[in-house]
Amino acid sequence: MAIQEQETAAEPVRLFRINTGSCNGCDVELAVTSAVAEFDVEQLGCRYTESAREADVLLVTGPLTVKARDEVLRLYAETPRDRLTVAVGVCPVSGGVFRDSYAVDGPLDRHLPVDVNVTGCPPRPQALLEGIRTALEIRKARREGVEPIHEPGDRKPSHADNFPARGRLSFDAAACVDCRMCRHVCAAGAIRFEAGKQGVRLTLWHNSCVFCGLCSHYCPTGALSVTGDWRLDHRAADAFRQVDRGEVLYEPCAGCGEAIIPAAPQLLHAAFRRPNPEIEKLKNLCPACRQQMSIGVPRR
């Protein structure tokens, strides 16, 4: 978005945007950061440019389509050597919902180095500003010849505000019954189940998650919930640390001792309005022992 205005005294940091085949959500929100006073990048001393040669910070949106690749690399080659690259939204990092397509050639960092990821689908303008701020911190440190000290995984807290945005998903292993409905409805493939010796482990990757909340909508026990935590920008090096994990432990069946996933209390309450002690006994039984208890014989 070109905005022609007079120069200010201090030299602004120039932002240059490339759309590599996005659904335009991130791009429209970036336009907001050039138009709306509250979110204006000028508050960070930045300004948008239409020339790749001037780019101090490169903002990349979209999953990098096959068709866009050459044009993106051509523009990238024009940018100065000390520019920083910010991957905006989850698409450049993982492909988001568009992963596994013949027409998508991401992730972006296969083709060019990325410094910062701004997670979100699309990230709200506040999150975009935080991502740009993180890039500016790295830029400043590099100019001073140091890499800023930074603990992996440490995150700045989200500001509390009046509008809870759909942010990071959170997983409560104690309520999970391993039905895997969440994985079934997840368009982005952000949820993975792995069966181990001790139990079943769920991993949810925030750089793939598009924050649609469908997993939480269909989760019968409320094990997955949407939080208001939207401030998820991070250094690209920490991309794979952006996860929520939890392990649902096996327990021996109260009847035969076989390792089973016990039914969570939330499931019993969803199934029976008021579970009585007889029903409560079902939760620690394997299917065969449950049948034994209910109908007297195991049925094949």
Next chain:
Amino acid sequence: MTTKIIELGPHQLALEEPMYFRVQLEGDRVADLDVLPGQVHRGMEHLVMRRNLYQNITLLERLCSLCSNSHPSTFCAAVEDVAGIAIPERAEYLRAVADEIKRIASHLFCCAVQANAIGEVPLFRRIMEIREIMQRAKEAIYGNRMDLAANVIGGVRYDLTPEAASYLAQAMEQMKKPLDQLYLQFGNNPVLMARMAWVGVLPREAAVECAVVGPVARACGIDYDVRKKSPYGAYDRLDFKVALQTTGDVRARNLVRLAEARQSVSLIEQCLAQLPAGPLCADTLPEIPAGEAIAKSEAPRGELMYYLRTDGSDFPVRLKWRVPSYMNWDALKLMLKGEPVANIPLIVNSIDPCIACTDR
């Protein structure tokens, strides 16, 4: 007169999306035009067949973020048609509310981008500030400023609590005056008139021939709005007139958009007033049998059509859609013929081209 061929990309055209044109010039006027599409081709028709019907709700919402609610709601309507599901009345109204909120924001964005394309930066900023009222409302009610995640198969998955409804009513009240002012400004302001009136004209006959839809068609006097012609959801119970203009130029397209945005405010108010009590969704996990269906809706850019075929499994056998920008950008050739080069960005933006939808 010299003939020259130039290529224009998103940075010259002030577009948010990568769209490229090869323009043939006679002197400084446009003689012919080729659209060079494909930059945003993500293989959507391939992807939808590798995702089950539930995953497709989220995937299709990301077909395009400006008409993001139209895609999942039309897709869900097609699935519901196959399965013979009648969605609850409350869900019909809530789908209309989501669609109209998106329409206002989308139309305002289009008008803002055009103001920027002609160098009217203060106007661009003002329209974007007005649009922020809608953005804030979307985030407050749905939790996201672009992708609402309002739809599920069988209904909706958000509710308007009394507090949310009164908040939305208040936001609608705030929109009225600025929208009326913008309508007058785009209609009568001499500076805007000079840049937009009789620019990029598409004659009515040509519009019919190109089969253009949405505000581009209605600006040429074509009385076609899916919400009126074949009402879906709650639209047969809502009162509105199809916004029409006759001159078929850039100004007329914007007047149609601004009149529609104002009408959307009234539609949302009607929905809030009539909103019946009841469930939000017919059935959480319905059986989807084998079958096929077509669903249509009026997206912000015009008629959106979905074709779905299922085989009784969770995965669609075929999902195909026709998006409004497809016909509209073909008409650009006619609109741009004989126009000076300087008008290209404005005219291209005046059809509100959605590249993400069309390249898919």
